[in-house]
Amino acid sequence: MSAPLPEFTLLHPHDVDAALAAAKAHPEARFVAGGTDLLVNMRHGIGAPDTLISLSRIKALRRISATDDGLFIGAGVTLAELARHPVLRHYEAIRDAACVVAGPSHRNAATLGGNLCLDTRCLYYNQSDWWRHSNGYCLKYRGEICHVAPRGKRCRAAFCGDMAPALMVHGARIELATADGTRHLPLEAFYLEDGAAHLVLAPDEIVTGVYLPPNDADSARSAYTKIRIRQAIDFPLAGVALACDPVAEGLRFRLAFTGTNARPVLVDLPEALDSGANDATRDDYFNGLEKLVQRSVSPQRTTTTQPHYRRLAVAAMARRLAVGLAAGSAAGSAAG
Amino acid sequence: MSKTHVTTTINGTRTEFLCEANETLLTVLRDRLHLTGAKEGCGSGDCGACSVTLNGRLVASCLVLGVEAEGAEITTVEGMAEGGELHPLQQKFLDLAALQCGVCTPGILVAAKALLEKNPDPSEQEVRYWLAGNLCRCTGYDKIIKAVLAAAADLRGAA
Numbered sequence: 001m002s003a004p005l006p007e008f009t010l011l012h013p014h015d016v017d018a019a020l021a022a023a024k025a026h027p028e029a030r031f032v033a034g035g036t037d038l039l040v041n042m043r044h045g046i047g048a049p050d051t052l053i054s055l056s057r058i059k060a061l062r063r064i065s066a067t068d069d070g071l072f073i074g075a076g077v078t079l080a081e082l083a084r085h086p087v088l089r090h091y092e093a094i095r096d097a098a099c100v101v102a103g104p105s106h107r108n109a110a111t112l113g114g115n116l117c118l119d120t121r122c123l124y125y126n127q128s129d130w131w132r133h134s135n136g137y138c139l140k141y142r143g144e145i146c147h148v149a150p151r152g153k154r155c156r157a158a159f160c161g162d163m164a165p166a167l168m169v170h171g172a173r174i175e176l177a178t179a180d181g182t183r184h185l186p187l188e189a190f191y192l193e194d195g196a197a198h199l200v201l202a203p204d205e206i207v208t209g210v211y212l213p214p215n216d217a218d219s220a221r222s223a224y225t226k227i228r229i230r231q232a233i234d235f236p237l238a239g240v241a242l243a244c245d246p247v248a249e250g251l252r253f254r255l256a257f258t259g260t261n262a263r264p265v266l267v268d269l270p271e272a273l274d275s276g277a278n279d280a281t282r283d284d285y286f287n288g289l290e291k292l293v294q295r296s297v298s299p300q301r302t303t304t305t306q307p308h309y310r311r312l313a314v315a316a317m318a319r320r321l322a323v324g325l326a327a328g329s330a331a332g333s334a335a336g
Numbered sequence: 337m338s339k340t341h342v343t344t345t346i347n348g349t350r351t352e353f354l355c356e357a358n359e360t361l362l363t364v365l366r367d368r369l370h371l372t373g374a375k376e377g378c379g380s381g382d383c384g385a386c387s388v389t390l391n392g393r394l395v396a397s398c399l400v401l402g403v404e405a406e407g408a409e410i411t412t413v414e415g416m417a418e419g420g421e422l423h424p425l426q427q428k429f430l431d432l433a434a435l436q437c438g439v440c441t442p443g444i445l446v447a448a449k450a451l452l453e454k455n456p457d458p459s460e461q462e463v464r465y466w467l468a469g470n471l472c473r474c475t476g477y478d479k480i481i482k483a484v485l486a487a488a489a490d491l492r493g494a495a
């Protein structure tokens with residue numbers, strides 16, 4: 001049998017204000033949404049908050065709505081809902097990503113907010129308490145050194161959420177609230193390159209949702225793909241989201257990666273792919289893209305799969321997605 | 337710690353229980369209500385042996401807090417047979433020998449039933465995708481998939 005959960009008090013606020021007041025009153029509290037990440041970690045002896053503030057009864061967080069300038073998705077929307085919601089048909093990368101998080105039962109409980117705040121992961125961290133104890137714990141929690149990079153001062157655990165890169169290539173902004181007010185950040189500014197403190201979220205701050213700019217042009221396309229150990233259900237060893245936008249010069253690509261760094265990494269390709277390019281020029285362009293991706297990510301020994309392999313794989317996946325979307329978009333404009 | 341009073345409907349019967357905040361729905365079902373059909377294979381969301389439905393949605397009950405079941409409709413494997421007659425999925429699992437040790441079976445039956453309620457005519461690939469969260473260490477899955485497809489055909493015939 002696995003270890004029972006440590007004791008805590010469970011609060012059930014009915015609205016965001018009450019949740020924020022509870023967070024202010026209980027500085028050691030944690031929010032719990034679907035629980036599919038937090039409860040697993042707590043069972044492994046990672047964190048023992050005295051209070052959990054459940055977000056499950058806050059209806060306002062479960063809203064998906066069209067706004068004047070795009071779309072709002074509440075933090076409490078489940079990934080199963082996102083995977084089948086018709087408003088996401090123009091945001092293919094987001095829908096693709098929602099379909100490949102964990103397995104069907106997890107997606108029914110897992111929320112978008114929980115996915116964006118997912119704890120970072122590492123071979124030396126996602127283990128039972130006795131395992132980590134026998135190994136002297138680690139820098140991320142209760143220990144002194146990072147077993148992945150023992151001479152470094154920083155935890156190298158990797159961010160492995162699937163949704164963040166997909167939202168980033170669509171230009172998402174995240175909305176955060178405390179009892180004192182609300183702030184908005186580009187999603188990429190929500191993350192830091194430190195595996196032990198990878199979010200700019202304050203302890204009494206809540207993610208209320210994300211805003212997406214409109215994306216109704218038929219030709220703007222995107223996709224998400226990942227590699228994982230168990231193909232059917234697993235965190236990404238590495239994942240790639242890509243969006244391509246037709247611009248005057250041709251096609252412009254924006255890429256984002258997960259599983260490779262302590263934060264999801266966003267890369268805007270400096271040059272567009274010339275729509276009139278011949279085969280050789282196109283090939284050069286995609287070679288350049290692959291090289292840029294390899295330089296932009298820094299996978300570490302956080303999984304049983306070697307960093308070098310993950311670096312090559314993420315670049316190859318990025319190229320494959322870019323070639324596919326470029327071909328689709330050329331076919332689309334020829335047909336149109 | 338003080339216990340919370342929770343009112344739910346389990347397999348169609350109104351059920352009340354008291355539980356601690358840190359008890360999972362799986363612990364409540366097994367240890368408080370003696371519904372031992374759902375199994376604990378891992379306790380960390382990896383295996384699916386604890387699958388039940390909560391308001392019609394398949395969930396891993398080892399990752400749901402018991403208190404979150406307040407007001408919810410829950411179904412477990414115990415609710416599948418009606419009046420002593422096995423559900424077609426259960427019957428096909430027996431007929432086609434889709435189990436060996438049986439630890440994964442209750443979770444797979446509940447997950448397969450949830451699938452067939454949404455999609456009565458799934459392809460083999462859809463069955464495999466839907467059962468992705470349910471591990472079986474014995475059968476190699478082939479017979480499980482065949483049994484689910486056969487039960488689906490049976491249920492369509494009966495409808």
Ligand SMILES: Cc1cc2nc3c(=O)[nH]c(=O)nc-3n(C[C@H](O)[C@H](O)[C@H](O)COP(=O)(O)OP(=O)(O)OC[C@H]3O[C@@H](n4cnc5c(N)ncnc54)[C@H](O)[C@@H]3O)c2cc1C
Binds near residue numbers: 055113
């Ligand atoms: C077997 C298994 C496989 C998995 N595979 C994947 C995978 O492939 N890809 C993937 O991305 N994830 C995976 N997960 C992890 C998890 O299921 C998802 O990331 C899920 O989306 C987390 O959401 P949740 O609502 O369950 O989060 P919770 O566990 O409730 O919360 C996670 C964290 O977010 C915080 N939080 C939650 N909501 C808010 C909010 N609104 N404001 C502020 N903080 C908040 C919590 O305090 C906690 O720190 C897997 C999990 C399991 C058990």
Ligand code: FES
Binds near residue numbers: 379382
């Ligand atoms: S016991 Fe719940 S998934 Fe394994």
Ligand code: FES
Binds near residue numbers: 436440441471473
């Ligand atoms: S029959 Fe033994 S685990 Fe599936």
